[in-house]
Amino acid sequence: MTIQFKKGVLELCVLALLDSRDRYGYEIAASLTKGIDISDGTVYPVLRRLQQDDYLTSYLCESQGGAPRKYYTLTPKGKEFLSLLVEEWRRFSAQVDTIIHGGEESE
Template identity: 45%
Template sequence: MNAQFKKGALELCVLSKLAEADQYGYELTEAISRQMVISTGTLYLILKRLKDDALVETYLVESGEGPARKYYHLTEKGKLHQTVQKKEWQDFVKVVQDIIDRRMDA
């Protein structure tokens, strides 16, 4: 997958996964990694930025398998941001698809 395409969409992927359910970092990385190659470091940088922007908040849950896990939860602001970003992404994809289809028709 083209790295530039992925870079532009990865934040939306993280927001969308968190819109489904709260998740801890490793769990989130695994879920996204099933469909695209990402590094854990990249994901944590995105999560930090989302937290700094008050789009996500964190809470700890004790784990029977080691240290407590930090879960990420979308705030109301984060839910709204995800909805807006999703709409913008869909509009962008439609425009690109229209351009590609017209070019192929020419």
């Protein structure tokens, strides 16, 4: 369960970051690793999978440094999937909260 779970949460986080605006890989990795204890590299397989599943598309855009950067953007399908994941996450964490509080009461 844990691998699937972690994958799912990472997908959710990546999609959520892209919901506010388009970002490039390094940016996404930096935002994620600030809060979650994963290595930067973990982000790229997730991005790739999401792109293959048509939740994201990418485009190249010139950066100040000169070299083009690959920006990722959500597709309509990706937005739909994100709202589904968010809903699922809310329900799941609410259930966990209930269990945690229930456990505290009984002790």
